[in-house]
Every structure is written in C-alpha cells, then in structure tokens.
Amino acid sequence: MALGFSSAGAVPARPGTEASAPRPLGQLVPVPAEVVPGGSPYAITSTTPIRVADGSGHGSGSGTSSVSSSGSVSDEVRRIGTYLSELLRPATGYALPVTDRPGPGGIRLELGSPDRSLGEEGYRLHSTPAALTITARAPAGLFHGVQTLRQLLPDRVEADSRQEGPWKVAGGTITDAPRYGYRGAMLDVSRHFFPVEAVKRYIDQLALYKVNKLHLHLSDDQGWRIAIDSWPRLATHGGSTEVGGGPGGYYTKEQYREIVRYAASRYLEVVPEIDLPGHTNAALASYAELNCDGVAPPLYTGTTVGFSSLCVSKPVTYDFVDDVLREVAALTPGKYLHIGGDEADATSDEDYVAFMAKAQAVVGKYGKTVMGWHQLTAAEPVKGAVAQYWGYDRTGPAERGQVADAAKNGTGLVLSPADRIYLDMKYTEDTELGLRWAGLVEVRRSYDWDPATYLEGAPQEAVLGIEAPIWTETLTDSTEIEQMAFPRLLGAAEIGWSPAEARDWDTYRLRLAAQGPRLTALGIDFYRSPQVPWS
Template sequence: MNPRHTRSSLLVGSLLLIAATGVSCFADSGDGGGAASAPAVPALGRVIPAPASVTPHEVPYRITSATPIRVPGGSRKAREVADYLADVLRPSTGYALPVTADTGADGIRLLLADEADLGTEGYRLESGERAVTITARRPAGLFHGVQTLRQLLPPAVEARTARPGPWTVPGGTVRDAPRYAYRGAMLDVARHFFTVDEVKRYIDQLALYKVNTLHLHLSDDQGWRLAVDSWPDLAAKGGATEVGGGKGGYYTKDQYRELVRYAASRYLEVIPEIDMPGHTNAVLTAYPKLNCDGEAREPYTGTKVGFSSLCVPEEITYDFVDDVIRELAELTPGEVIHIGGDEADATPADEYATFMDRAQEVVNRYGKRVMGWHQLAGARPVDGAVIQYWGYDETGDAEREEVVRAAREGAEVVLSPADRAYLDMQYPEVTDIPYLGLEWAGKVDVRRSYDWDPGAYLDGLPADAVLGIEAPLWTETLSTSTELEVMAFPRLPGLAELGWSPRSTHDWDAYRQRLAAQAPRWDVLGIRYHRSPQVSWPASAE
C-alpha cells in the first residue's frame, strides 16, 4: 500500500530519462492547458497510470506479419490473456499473430515467473529489437502489462478494421506494481438501469486503466436490479421503475453471472451493493410487510434521498436480509458484499445501529466481508469491515473522526471523497450535453479530481488503513453509455492513477500531457469525453 519508490529515487530516474532523451523540463504551475510549458514525457512512460519505473533505450520493437504471441509454460490463464491481446491487435494490424506455447526469444512473450517483487498484480515489460516480453508473477500482472503495451502502440491499434501501421513499441523496460490493492469504480444501475452490454462496455474502459474492482449499486429508492428467487417481486415490481419514469429493468441471475464472469476476464472483481436500511423505497413498494405500517409505498422516480427505511423492529426484516444476502453470496465469487448504510435519515440512530449489527452478522455468516458507506463507522463495524468514505470539504469533523477511529480499531478504508472522486459531479464548464451531473458537492474539474493524495487525505488516518480508492458514478442524470463516458472521461484515468501509481510520480503538468495523449485512443474506441480547458487536447484522433 505504500509507494515502492521514494521521491528521491524517482527524481534520479527522471533526470536519467531527461539525459537519455534530450528532453528539457520547463513546467508552469497554472491550471491552463499549456502543454508546451509542461515537462515532456518519454514515449515509454507516456501511459496512464504512470509506471513505477521506466528505463528507455533507443532500440524499439516492431510488430509485423511474422510476429507470434508466445505463452510458454502451459498456463490456461496466461493463454487467455494472450488470446485477449490477439483479439485487440488482429483487426487493426491485419496480422495473424498466432498464439503459441512454443518457447522462443522473438515476438510478444507473456511469461509467468516466481518473482516476489512483482506481487499479485505487478509486471515487467521489456521491449527491444527481437521481442516485447511481459513478465508477471500472476496472470493479473500479465493482463495489466498488456494494457501498458496497448498504450505504447499507436492509438489506431484500437481500431476494428485494418490500418496501415507501423506498429512500433518504444524500446526499454517498464517495472510496475500498484500502490493500493483496491482500485475501484462504482456504477449506479439503480437510478437508471444499464444493460449487460452497457456494463460490459464500461468494464472494458475500466480495465484499460488497471482498475480492478467494479462496485455495482444494485438497489435504491428508484429501482431494484437483481432477481431474488425467495422474494420475486423485488425484481418484478421493484425493478419496473427508474428516475424520470422510465421502464427500469433488472438482471436475471444468469445475466448477473455473465457480468461477474466478464469482469473476471478483465481482472475486475464485482462487489454487489444492496443499500439498506435506507434507500429502500423500491423494496417497500414490492413488499408492504417490510414497512412498519404494512402499507405499500408508491413507486418513486425522483431524486430525493433519506426518506425511506426498512422496519427495524420487525423480525421479517431480517428474514428478508438473510434471504437476499444468502442468494447474493451464492452469486459472488469475491470476498466482499456492500450493505450501503448511507443517508438513513428515516431510521432512528439506535435502530440504525441495531440493524447494522444484524446485517453485518448475516454477511459474515455467509462467508463474506462487510463493506459499507462511512456512516457504518458511527455504528459498530465488525472485525474486517471496509468503510467507504464519501465525505467532502463540508463534511463535519465528527464524521471524519468516526472513520479514523474505526480505522484505528482495525477497519480498512476506501476513499471516495465526493468533491474529488464522484464522477457524476458537474464540470465547472458546460459540456456538450449540458444537463448532465449534479453539484451538491461542488463542481469538480480534472485537476481537482487528480491533485490529491489518498494516503494523506484524512487527518489522523493510519496510512496502512487505506485499502485504496474508488470513483463512484451515480446516475440520477445519466441514462446512456455516452452520458456515462462524458462524465467519466477525462477524470476516471486520473483517479485510476492515484490508486495504481507511486505517490512520487504525481505531477499535474506531466499528467495532463499524458492525459492529452489518450484522446486519440478514445476517439478510435468511440469513447465520448469532455474536452476540459485545463488540458491541451490534440485536434483529431490521428
């Protein structure tokens, strides 16, 4: 969780890079685009997230029609990564790129090796005249190395039709491993429903930037999005609405399993969230017996929060919780289930603590680890709980102190400060889709989203208690993939970098250069993005 390289060692490395490439550094400190005043980034390091270590040399590798993809050792998972890479490269290059288990010193080589310093997600990428070799200890590291290789190739490599090339990888060595174990993004499919294909599209975008966790917000006042056999009306009735009165929708269990499988193929773990005891109007619409007065609630299609609550004193509430968590645990190969717990304003404080005690016990009973929004810290977090902090500059000291106290007592913390990490907050300038986003936590520009340190964000929080960061994307105003992308890009890559890269690499002027260089890739991939005036964007994809 701590940086693998000190600030001084990175400075030495940077000076070596400058000497090797003839680059001069004249950085300004302003917020404007000004790419000419920012330090130039050597080609081998022009990727996001910033690698831990880059050592360039002058001899590149060129992919040609004779290039094989070699996976010696017979690992099925490594072969799957190689097949994924071939699927990326074949359409644009037009080359066969056969995947083979044959050993050899040429081509693109994916190697698994027991090198402890690479950890579970790290990799080493070496590029030279004869080969590009990605070495990792685990298949996840190979996959992350492949994402770096993609970014080292021209943006046209992302095309699904043949392009002329050439397909040249800069020469040198990248050594890389993540700062934090948890690098997440949340997608709210409850306020507006998103189809399996739309979620898969977002998963692919997250994978490009080495995000390893997809948190799905599956229930809220406006909709319930997962079939539950023991409570079928949760989906049939609770899933029939969304913000604005649309038709809503839900995932069958098979569809949900497919999302989990697809995410795993991109080395993302899915963390499902069932928000409770508040944010439950869709539940109370489907099952009146979970209301203390026994009366069904009307479907809700607005955006207000804090008005709903499960009936804490009634035992049937815990039958519901047990059934839902049991079925959800059966669908969850990962270790974590998120139980929400935020904005339960309609639940008295003593009842809130009672409910969270019992809900946490259910999660543990089914072999899963509890995660909850940071209000859980004000109750009684169980051993091993993960607290997700979503406060912002105006959050009171008492809430912050509760989180710090819980961390000192053993909880781990995922940081999602709303005025920096919430991707649904509006940009300061109007986008080409002007109705997108909210502003209750303020307007968040690209620099503010990037320019903070998770390890020092909450005063008094032990550094080793920070499990990582997450970028939530709430969807009160978002209903299409295009709208998701405009709000996520260009802020998502910066948040991904905060989770992955050593703190010592953090530099706004260098980062905005690397960010601008991503735009042609997004153009080829068909990703819509906001052209923030803080970045000097290229004029076109080519």
C-alpha cells in the same frame, strides 16, 4: 527489489513528431513505478507470434498457482495471449498466432518472475528489437502488462478495421506494481438501469487503466436490479421503473453471473451493493410486510433521498435481509458484500445501530467481508469491515474523526471523496449533465489529492485504496456515462495505481492529453477540459 520512479521518457512526444516514431516509453496512464528507456524499438509485423510460457526457466518458488505441476502453460496465460491477439488483430491485420512453442522473437508472456516486489498485479515489460517480453508473478500482472503494451502502441490500434503501421514499441524496460490493492469504480444501475452490454463496455474501459474493482449499486429507492428467487417481486415490481418513470429493468441471475464472469476475464472483482436500511423504497413498494404499517408505498421515480427505511423492529425484515444477502453472496465469488448504510435519515440512531449489527452478522454468515458507506462507523463495524468514505474536503471534524477513529481500531478505508472523484459531479457551471451538490469538480481538482494524507488522523495502513463512483440520476446511456467519467476516471486510476512521488499535475496533464486520440478511437466522447492541452 524496491520499485523506484524514474521520469525518464515519461513526457509526451512533441506535436509534429513523425507518425512512425514509437510512443515514449513512459507516456502512460497510470504512470508506471519505474521507466528505463533505451535501445531500439520492437516492431510488431506480419510474422510476429504471441508466445505464452509458464516461466519455468525463471526458477521455482514463484507461488503461481495457475501453472500446472507438469510445467504446461496455464490456461490463464493462454487466455491472456488470445485476448491480446484478438485486441491487436483488427487494426494490424496480422494473424498474431498464440503458441507455447519456444523460439526467438515475438511478444512473450511469461509467468514465474522471481521478483517478489511485483506482487500479484505487477509486471515487467522489456522491449528490444529482438522481442517484447512481459513477465509477472501472477496472471493479473500479465494482463496489466498487456494494457501497458496496448497504450504504447499507436492510438489507431484501437480501431476495428485495418490501419497503416508501423506498430513499434520504444526500447527499454518498465517495472511496475500498484500502490493500492483496491482500485475501484462504482456504477449506479438503480437510478437508471443499464443493460449487460453497457456494463461490459464500462468494464473494458476500466481494464485499460488497470482498475480492479467494479462496485455495482444494485438497489435503491428508484429501482431493484437483481433477481432474488425468494422475494421475486423485488425485481419484477421494484425493478419496473427508474428516475423519470422509464421502464427500468433488472438482471436475471444468469445475466449477473455473466457480468461477474466478464469482469473476472478483465481481472476486475465485482462488489455488489444492496443498500440498507435506507434507500429501500423499491423493496418497500414490492412487499407491504416490510413496512412498519403494513402498507406498501408507491414506486418512486424522483431523486430526493433519506425518506425510506426498512422496519427495524419486524422479524420479517431480517428474514428478508438474510435471504437477499445469501442469494447475492452465492452469485458473487469476490470478497466483498456492500450493505450501504448511507443517508438512513428515516431510521433512528438506535435502530440504525441495531440493524447494522444484524446485517453485518449476515454478511459474515455467508463468508463475505462487510463493506459499507462511512456512516457504518456510526454503528460498530465488525472486525475486518471496510468503510467507504464519501465525505467532502469540508466535511466537519466530528464526522471525519469518527471515521478516522474506526480506522485506528482496524476498520479498512476506501476513499471516494465526493468533491474529488464522484464522476457525476458537474465539471463547470456549463456542464449539461450531472449534479453539483458536492461542488464543481474540474479535472485538476479530481486528480490533485493524496489518499495517504486525505483523512487526517486515519493511519495510512488503513487505506486500502480508492473508488470513483458514478451516480446516474441524470445519466441514461453509455454515451452520457462516458461524458462524465472521462477523463476524470483516468486520474482516479492513476491515484490508485501509481507511486505518490511519480504523480504531479504538470506531467499528468500532458500524459492525459496524449490519451485523447485513444479515447476518440475507442468511441468515447470525453469532456475536453480547458485545463488539459489536448492533442
């Protein structure tokens, strides 16, 4: 079936509504593709089990590889059930045992939906007084359905101590699947370093809003953040500082693997970025032979860009590139390897084209798909490459046209317009943190654009999705990241997930307002935009 949007039930409860009343079925971010409210609510109680099933009762041919041929419940479905139980248990105080025993009632997680329109990430949530059932064709869909269930419960469910019930979910059915397959967020760990636990915290926040890619900006002028065995000083020396001269840091290979594992458990794919050939001062400072003059520059703690470049004419440069990309590719099970390519002002145009051709070949050599900032289109993107557009609304027609032409020739696009969804841009003149080189970006401006029509001349089918980067020149810890990311991150998540016809500012601002207490319960000190009627 084709998914269609129904706005029924998609408005927030009015102020003063009884606390025991369930949240309206469509009061979600991202807004679902289809909402059909109706019937009495489902209530989670002290006797509620979480039943996990392989969906064999739905017939064969689902294509779900995680279900064994013996018909037993897959490890993935059980893991999602355990995740849900652990999520709900502290606030409800209920045991919520996970079982594969058949029986009436409970919260039911079922793989094997025959509905092909759900794809790999879609789900159906059906709530009746007898049971609450989430069905999907693949585990990622079940996980996204669990996030929807989470949002339908009272905000206090996010608490880590027992809260008063009731725990009701409005009756009806949600049928939902994403608009775009690439729904990303980027975290810059180079300008300031963020430890593993901070990255995990951000991953959990992204998962709640169905983001499925975490782009890690692992190298820049100010710091190198990933251990490379063949070039150890990259991390030990190049990672020893950050903007402002702090201690910096880097991820060991095991720490990076832990981030990748944790992201995968939340159905996020990690996209690692090694920025080349510019933004490389940390590498140049670590190894003199990477410099054309053989002299290592000092470590850098400022914020000016465009001054550094690998030495394109030296053979050792390509030994370096091969070693680094090989080791990063081996650590990363995901599809993409991002090689930057932006702001290479210290590299001549001729050298840039030559370098990017060789770097792209290395990415392919190690079985990954090339991803780069949109300046990659000034070279010749290889077949299947993805360009990440970070220009502005006001970017000139020549540059935009170059990207659109590449898209017409088969280059995929991920859209990250800086004056729309760069989460480090100041909201207003009075915003203490962040920068403003791309302009001031209030919540409505961040939300009010459409990826399908944003880049004139680019075929709609070339747009793989969107990504909301957050650069950290002025951000030093999770609290500061959250002040800038929230609530704009929620808008980016909706742009990536929800059907275009389901989105409009007037209803979004009300649904966003209803998210305020949940963000507060999660300990997120978000920006309370005056454009939103916060609860």
